[in-house]
Amino acid sequence: MSGGNVIQNWLKTIRLFFQTGSYLIVGGKILKILIIAFVSKVIIQVGRNLIKRMFDKQISIIPHARIDERKNNTLKSLVQSIMTYVVYFIAILIILGELGVQTTSILATAGIGGLAIGFGAQNLVKDIITGFFILFEDQYAVGDFVTIGDISGTVMEIGLRVTKIRGFKGDINIIPNGQITRVTNFSRSNSLAIIDMNISYDTDVSEAVKIMEDTANKYAEGNQDIVEKPQVLGITEFGDSKITIRAIVRTLPLKHWGVERELRKLMKEAFNKNGIAMPLPVTVVIHNNKS
Known part of the structure; x- marks a missing residue:
């Protein structure tokens, strides 16, 4: 019996909803909110494209200035971010107004700062302040x-x-x-390539150093990624079954990885050509036979 009353009440409410034209009001508000959201997305997309074109045109004036290009891209990203947040903020205020919320009185009484704190946005404020200091x-x-x-x-x-x-x-x-x-x-100063080569204890260290020096100097000739003459520092470690010899090469920013890989390959080939083998781990077993 109670279940039937509930159903009847629901049917009555739905009938009144359509008879009084309330569905038109609600449907109109939903449609407005969807339009506001769609227009906001369009404005953001168009705005980001316009900002990108503006900054790309600016950097084209000095196409070979890498530092200026980095700063230009950073500012472009920042301006796009600011524009996006502003459009979203305005859209939210308009939507709240459509829902009957008195946004003007909220802003007047609480202020934007109080509104941010009220929504628990302390971390947001911290992120923004830190972002400005980074820039x-x-x-x-x-x-x-x-x-x-x-x-x-x-x-x-x-x-x-x-x-x-x-x-x-x-x-x-x-x-x-x-x-x-x-x-x-890692992009603000020259990088350092470090090449460690291992030889066995019965290898002539002076010969190995000479091979590494010749190989590094030959590789550095005409190589625009290398900014200083290579150096072979000498022995850096005595291992269990190996002697480690280190070479260093100063390169342009972030070019050290490629230089390290290529020099390891060339030095290994030079060692092989001169009969210098890479050391293998050696295990010494002492057997004490008391009998």
């Missing part, structure tokens, strides 16, 4: 290779709230600016 101090820019915490990669975007870093495997890491406390930037 003001020029800690890193778009295109730089950095390590932040345990994440290493190329800076793809610096926004008001987050920094986006692309890792070696193409993964995109999104880091809130407020969580960035330590940054290592």
